[in-house]
Amino acid sequence: MTEVREPHTVAVVGAGAAGTLTAVQLCETATRRRTPLDLVLLDPSPEAGRGTAYTTRDPRHRLNVPAGGMSCYPDDPGHFTRWLCQHGEPTVTAADFATRYRYGAYLADTLAQAIVRAQGTVSVRRLRTRAESCTDTPDGRVDLHLADGGHLTAHSAVLATGPAAPSAGWAPPALRTSTRFVAAPWSTGALDGPRSDTADVLLVGTGLTAVDLALTLDRPGRTVHALSRSGLLPQPHALTPAGPMSPPEDLDDTSLDRLRRAVYRHISRSVRTHGDWRPALDSLRPHTTRLWHSLTPEDRAEFVAREGALWNTHRHRMAPATAESVSRARTARRLSVHRGTVTDAVEHDGSLAVTLSNGRTLHVGWVIDCTGPGRRFDDPLWRSLLTSGAAAPGPLGMGVATRDGRLLDAEGRAGRPLFTLGAPRRGELWETTAIPEIRVQAAALARQLLAPLRPAPRPSRRPVDGHGLPLSTHAEAAAAYRSGLDRVLKVRAGADDAFARAVALDPGFALGHAALALLGHECGADVDVPRALAEAQRSALERADERERSFVDVVTRRVHGDCADGGGGALVRHLDAHPGDALALAAAVPTIAFSGVSDLDGDQALRLVERTSAAHDGHWFHTSLLAFLRQEQGRLHEAGELAHRALAVEPASGHAVHALAHVHYESGAHQAGRDWLDGWVAGQGRGAVHRAHFSWHIALHELALDDPAAVRRRWFAQLAPGRVVTGVRALVDSGSLLWRARLSDSWRGELPAADVLDTVARDVLERPATAFTALHAAVALAAAGDLPALHRLRDHASGADEVQREVIVPLCEAFVALVEERFHEAARGLDALLPVLCRVGGSAAQREVVEETLLYALVSGGRCDAARRLLDTRLDRKEAPRDRRMRAGLSA
Numbered sequence: 001m002t003e004v005r006e007p008h009t010v011a012v013v014g015a016g017a018a019g020t021l022t023a024v025q026l027c028e029t030a031t032r033r034r035t036p037l038d039l040v041l042l043d044p045s046p047e048a049g050r051g052t053a054y055t056t057r058d059p060r061h062r063l064n065v066p067a068g069g070m071s072c073y074p075d076d077p078g079h080f081t082r083w084l085c086q087h088g089e090p091t092v093t094a095a096d097f098a099t100r101y102r103y104g105a106y107l108a109d110t111l112a113q114a115i116v117r118a119q120g121t122v123s124v125r126r127l128r129t130r131a132e133s134c135t136d137t138p139d140g141r142v143d144l145h146l147a148d149g150g151h152l153t154a155h156s157a158v159l160a161t162g163p164a165a166p167s168a169g170w171a172p173p174a175l176r177t178s179t180r181f182v183a184a185p186w187s188t189g190a191l192d193g194p195r196s197d198t199a200d201v202l203l204v205g206t207g208l209t210a211v212d213l214a215l216t217l218d219r220p221g222r223t224v225h226a227l228s229r230s231g232l233l234p235q236p237h238a239l240t241p242a243g244p245m246s247p248p249e250d251l252d253d254t255s256l257d258r259l260r261r262a263v264y265r266h267i268s269r270s271v272r273t274h275g276d277w278r279p280a281l282d283s284l285r286p287h288t289t290r291l292w293h294s295l296t297p298e299d300r301a302e303f304v305a306r307e308g309a310l311w312n313t314h315r316h317r318m319a320p321a322t323a324e325s326v327s328r329a330r331t332a333r334r335l336s337v338h339r340g341t342v343t344d345a346v347e348h349d350g351s352l353a354v355t356l357s358n359g360r361t362l363h364v365g366w367v368i369d370c371t372g373p374g375r376r377f378d379d380p381l382w383r384s385l386l387t388s389g390a391a392a393p394g395p396l397g398m399g400v401a402t403r404d405g406r407l408l409d410a411e412g413r414a415g416r417p418l419f420t421l422g423a424p425r426r427g428e429l430w431e432t433t434a435i436p437e438i439r440v441q442a443a444a445l446a447r448q449l450l451a452p453l454r455p456a457p458r459p460s461r462r463p464v465d466g467h468g469l470p471l472s473t474h475a476e477a478a479a480a481y482r483s484g485l486d487r488v489l490k491v492r493a494g495a496d497d498a499f500a501r502a503v504a505l506d507p508g509f510a511l512g513h514a515a516l517a518l519l520g521h522e523c524g525a526d527v528d529v530p531r532a533l534a535e536a537q538r539s540a541l542e543r544a545d546e547r548e549r550s551f552v553d554v555v556t557r558r559v560h561g562d563c564a565d566g567g568g569g570a571l572v573r574h575l576d577a578h579p580g581d582a583l584a585l586a587a588a589v590p591t592i593a594f595s596g597v598s599d600l601d602g603d604q605a606l607r608l609v610e611r612t613s614a615a616h617d618g619h620w621f622h623t624s625l626l627a628f629l630r631q632e633q634g635r636l637h638e639a640g641e642l643a644h645r646a647l648a649v650e651p652a653s654g655h656a657v658h659a660l661a662h663v664h665y666e667s668g669a670h671q672a673g674r675d676w677l678d679g680w681v682a683g684q685g686r687g688a689v690h691r692a693h694f695s696w697h698i699a700l701h702e703l704a705l706d707d708p709a710a711v712r713r714r715w716f717a718q719l720a721p722g723r724v725v726t727g728v729r730a731l732v733d734s735g736s737l738l739w740r741a742r743l744s745d746s747w748r749g750e751l752p753a754a755d756v757l758d759t760v761a762r763d764v765l766e767r768p769a770t771a772f773t774a775l776h777a778a779v780a781l782a783a784a785g786d787l788p789a790l791h792r793l794r795d796h797a798s799g800a801d802e803v804q805r806e807v808i809v810p811l812c813e814a815f816v817a818l819v820e821e822r823f824h825e826a827a828r829g830l831d832a833l834l835p836v837l838c839r840v841g842g843s844a845a846q847r848e849v850v851e852e853t854l855l856y857a858l859v860s861g862g863r864c865d866a867a868r869r870l871l872d873t874r875l876d877r878k879e880a881p882r883d884r885r886m887r888a889g890l891s892a
Contacts, residue, residue: 007038007123008453011144011154013131013381015043016051018422018438019160020107023048024072025446027111027118032508032539035453037122040152042144044128047104048111051162052186054104060215061100062319064208065434066237068094070103072110074440076534080106095241097319117507127152133384134418142416147380156417156449159407161382163373163423163433164399170204175345175367180352182368185213191368198222199365202354206233206337210370211318214335215325224335225362226370230309231339234316236323238278245270245279247287256299259291260307281314285431292430300430301396316434342367373423373433375399390416394427402428405445419445467582467616472544477506484515485583489621491593491654493689496525503535510539511548514555515583521559522587522594523689524727533559547578554584561769575608580615582622590841591628592658592690595770605629620646624655631662632843639663652684654694661697665704665845668878674701681718692718692725696733700845703737704880708746711737721759728773730759735780736849742783743856744882753783766792771803771840775811779849782815790816803839811850818853823861830854855886864890 010026012019023041030037041048063070071079077094083106084092092098115124130147137143137153144152168176168183175181182190194201194217201217203210206228214224226233248266251259263284270280284291295303303311318326329335344355345367354362375397377383382400385391389410392401401408402425407418421441425432432438462470463478466485471478484498496519502512513536520527533556540552554571571588575581587594589605606629609622616622627642640663646656657680664673677698685694695718702710719737721730735756741747757765757780765781766789768774774797781790794812797804814829831854837847851870858867871887874880 007036009038009040009154010449011040011042011152011157012160013042013144013157014160014162015041015045015048016160016162017049017053017107017435018162018442019043020049020111021072021439021442022158022160022421022445024111024114025442026449027114027122027124029446029450031118031121032542033450034121034508035450039122039124040154041124041126042129042131042152044130047108048126049107050104054100054107055186056212057101058216059099060322060325061212062097062322063100063103064234064317064319065436066095067092067098070098070435072107072439073534074443075537076530078530082528083109097321132380134381134390136416140417142418156419158445159381159418159420159424160422161377161379161424164377165374165379166369166371167374167376167378168369170371171342171369172345174347175342175352178345178347178352180347180366182366185209185368185370191216194366194368197365199351200225200363202227202362202364202367203370204342204367205370205372206231207312207370207372208234208316208318209372211322211326213368213370214329215322218329218334222334225338225364226335227338227340227342227356229339229341231337232309232313233326233337234313234318237317237320238276239320242274242276242279245274245283247283251287251291254294256295256303288431289429297395304396377424390418396427398427399424405441405448419449421445467580467619469547469580470545471511472548473502473506473509473512477502477509477512480505481509481512481515488586488593489582490650490652491689492652492687495519495689496527508539508543510536510544510552513539514552517559518555518587529559547581550574550577551581551584572608575612579612582616585612585625589625589629591625591655592693606633620649620653621655624653624659627656627659628662631659631666636663636667654688654690657685657694661694662843662845665697665700666878668880670701670704670880674698674705690729692729692733695719696737699737703740703744703746704882706882706885708741708748711741711746721756726759728760728764730756731764731773731780732776732846735783736776736846739779739783740849740852743852744886746882751783753780756780757784757786765789767796771801771808772842774804774808775840778808778812778815782819785819787816787819790819807833807836807839818857823857827854827857827861827863830857859890
């Protein structure tokens with residue numbers, strides 16, 4: 001008889017930000033591990049994700065952390081920014097401050113997406129009620145008693161209840177009982193009275209809550225008073241943040257006095273270096289918890305009493321736009337800030353006379369409690385836990401006592417399977433109320449809660465990829481991965497769809513996520529690259545072998561532009577350890593699918609392919625790569641034989657076709673090359689992912705054959721940007737072909753270079769990441785005659801990598817001279833570049849566009865003898881009717 005196991009149940013009490021982040025991490029961690037889970041969210045609010053903080057619809061209420069710091073995922077910091085771009089704010093950046101209501105929508109949507117992805121592994125229930133008490137069960141679980149009379153039994157519970165409610169203990173009894181006193185300003189309808197009234201208002205507290213309410217209640221003719229013991233408002237974020245700063249080295253002392261001196265010295269150094277104190281304080285953030293733990297209880301109490309308010313006003317800042325609004329209100333005297341406390345309040349004739357400790361009396365229509373979270377939790381659930389001894393107050397009476405998020409009882413033991421995060425851990429961690437801290441705690445809690453559970457049983461025999469390498473996944477996902485790998489090696493479309501299918505079948509398949517990230521990063525596939533990379537890294541930690549972890553590391557380095565070990569050291573080391581990894585080999589060798597290892601010259605790439613030959617044992621893919629590298633060496637006959645050998649086994653091998661296209665072109669077999677490649681593109685090549693590049697090769701033959709009509713037909717049918725080709729491919733293929741046709745007088749009439757520029761992102765044109773892209777950007781901008789953009793490209797290249805500085809900068813200057821018809825100067829600059837042009841990468845056929853531009857500059861400048869010598873050199877290299885025609889014209 002088959003044993004029926006009860007699903008493991010985790011209850012999350014509270015569906016605000018902390019509860020939502022916990023639920024997201026539980027869904028995704030359980031899904032990656034294929035661990036069945038019953039997740040129950042307990043919260044009476046109508047929508048998950050908003051809690052108290054993110055329900056406000058006032059557009060003036062903005063987050064106090066830039067969008068780049070508010071992602072749900074600690075390992076994918078750009079997730080929130082990308083979400084905003086996809087949901088109506090396409091120009092937002094990581095430095096912008098979103099509205100709090102938008103952030104609540106983001107939290108809700110992220111949870112909804114996580115639930116959808118977890119279907120089949122995680123069942124999610126939402127109970128719109130409160131938990132009021134908690135008791136043990138005989139088998140070690142917890143029984144949550146609910147406000148609606150029901151109960152829920154769970155294996156563990158996470159109390160994500162947010163900050164404690166303010167107690168209003170500071171308020172005199174007459175004020176607490178007044179109808180003009182607002183104790184909970186964020187509750188529904190609480191501000192209806194102050195909004196509809198015109199009387200002045202007193203906000204007790206000068207933190208971020210008071211700032212938000214001051215903006216909401218600001219209006220002509222009203223004064224909003226804000227009162228606190230310190231009289232300090234939050235500091236603003238910098239309009240233009242300074243660069244990062246390393247933390248001070250002398251942070252290991254446990255004495256508060258020594259630590260205080262070290263921090264103030266560090267802040268002074270920051271002001272001297274950056275002109276701003278913020279980098280110093282931000283550099284302490286990763287160390288705050290450790291420093292808090294290093295202090296004695298007496299030092300902690302002294303810090304809270306003496307520096308607590310100062311720390312909070314500098315650490316938790318206002319958005320710049322918020323600070324500007326506050327400044328305008330203060331300048332106009334519609335906002336007045338006071339230092340002191342409330343000592344008395346008398347209500348008379350619909351208004352309040354409030355006496356302050358400084359002796360001043362304010363006459364206001366309303367008093368609003370903005371003192372922020374209380375120190376003690378007083379809702380029924382926490383009260384029952386504290387009363388029963390199942391929970392204990394935290395250090396200094398802040399929050400509750402915890403150890404790594406698990407509640408400690410009155411005896412200091414971790415008894416019940418009860419956990420918490422965020423504000424309740426303030427006594428343990430000090431800094432724990434902001435999203436950047438809470439999301440880290442949520443991820444750690446998910447791992448902790450699911451660690452004892454048995455993952456789904458692994459198959460006794462692991463499936464393999466198409467080259468015999470084992471895969472850490474199940475058979476169905478492995479089959480989809482093999483399909484994607486096969487398409488990558490053939491240079492055929494649909495590889496991204498196949499890899500996406502693999503990770504949909506197994507969300508914990510690290511290699512599938514890494515392959516998607518690689519395709520998105522290097523091939524322009526429609527992939528959320530940071531998301532795919534983060535999933536690959538998470539999955540590799542939980543379920544991957546050494547080869548798969550190494551490949552994830554390789555992709556991580558490529559996406560992040562890690563230049564350590566010469567840029568490709570990790571990939572070369574990976575192939576030394578795993579020579580049979582075909583996807584890694586495809587990424588390493590610059591052919592047509594990937595950019596390759598940028599600092600490998602042709603001989604090094606050849607040695608890499610030769611070192612891996614034994615592992616591939618004559619496989620058509622390996623033979624195709626070898627054919628391409630042989631033609632790069634100029635061993636054209638051998639390259640042609642290798643390409644034909646690969647195509648005899650796999651007629652769809654794009655690498656072999658690419659090698660053969662170069663063999664035909666470099667040997668001057670233009671008619672045969674055109675006819676053969678044209679037939680392949682119309683047949684086997686119909687599904688090629690770089691079909692435009694093969695069409696470009698055919699058009700090169702047609703240019704060489706001096707057939708302008710054929711070039712125009714080819715361009716409009718197979719290379720026209722926007723309709724047929726887009727992005728970088730349009731720049732590299734369509735743009736360069738147009739320019740070459742113009743230079744050889746094969747394109748009469750207006751040159752549609754603007755069509756190419758319109759389909760390429762401005763950043764790609766003026767701030768390209770690689771010298772190869774920069775070369776083609778310069779060509780396209782010269783064809784369009786866009787001198788300002790050429791100057792901007794030159795300025796970018798002057799601050800980029802070494803190749804861009806030393807090759808692209810003089811190339812741009814030569815192209816500027818050409819457009820301005822300073823032909824002698826242009827020819828001199830282009831001629832000097834020919835010996836070093838190979839440093840930009842790409843093939844000789846692609847770089848030949850610079851030589852043809854030089855030829856045009858020589859002829860236009862009247863230097864016919866030099867032009868004839870250059871044409872003789874080209875004709876010695878390979879035959880071309882167009883070059884013969886141009887040579888004859890110069891002789892005449």
